[in-house]
Amino acid sequence: MxxxxxxxxxxxxxxxxxxxxxxxxxxxxxxxxQPSQAASAEDAGNSDVAVVAHRGSSGVAPENTLAAIRQAHRQHADVVENDIQRTSDGELVIMHDTNLVRTTDVEKVFPERAPWNVRDFTLVEIKRLDVGSWFDPAFAGERVPTLREWVNAEDPRPACSSRSRHPSSTPASRSSSTRSSGRCRSSGLR
CATH class of the missing domain: 1.20.5 (Single alpha-helices involved in coiled-coils or other helix-helix interfaces)
Known part of the structure; x- marks a missing residue:
């Protein structure tokens, strides 16, 4: 040297x-x-491990969107986990945060409605929000899905797991999500 x-x-x-x-x-x-390289635990021959797509495939698509669910399917996830919130008119939507600011354009669409909590908006109002542009312009126009849309987007193989992020602020969310699909597991944790 x-x-x-x-x-x-x-x-x-x-x-x-x-x-x-x-x-x-x-x-x-x-x-x-390289999403095509992802493999489920079943593909790897290990039934003790499940591949869970947290908030859908949130590394390559906006979290808690139908695009994230579709990507999780392409990546062979065993379970797709998302979070639910209740709107002011009682609808269940897929959203992690109780507040809409981080993942939507709510401040632009409804500038006078601070603090922009999910529970303060109707489903029709929430459906006006863009939930994809913050992640990448390719996802512009992606909308907040309802729990029903999310369950219907699930293919037969992956299980779906939904949970109310704040059960005390979304009463009966747990029982409502369980009624929506017999295949979904629901949890009031966190």
Whole structure:
């Protein structure tokens, strides 16, 4: 080996760190960008492990959308998990947050309706919101699905699991989701 001049040691350490970060990022992006490589536990021959698509396939599609469910199917997920909230008119929608700001354009569509909680909007109003653009322009126009739409989007193989994020703020959500589909598991956890 040769001795590196002192003046080059710091820049070489920085270059090495940047190269390591670049390679790690490239590997992670490659894993996400190759959805056809995903396999279910059944495909791998291990029935003790289930592949769960949390909020659908939320790494490649906007969370809790029909696009995320379709992607989870393509990735052979064993279970598709989503969260439910109740609208002001009693409808159940697939939404993680109790507030619509993070994943929709609610501030633009309804600027005078702060604090923009799901429970303060009707289903018709929520259906006006774009839930895809925040994730990627390719998903512009994606809408918040109802629990019924989500259950109907499920193919026969994956199980669906829904839960009320805040059961106390969405009374009877648990029993309503269980009635919607005998195949769905419902939980009032968290």
């Amino acid at each position: 040769f001795d590196t001049p002192r003046a080059l040691q710091a820049p070489l350490r920085l270059l090495t760190a940047l190269l390591a970060a670049f390679l790690t990022t490239g590997i992670l992006i490659g894993l996400v960008a």
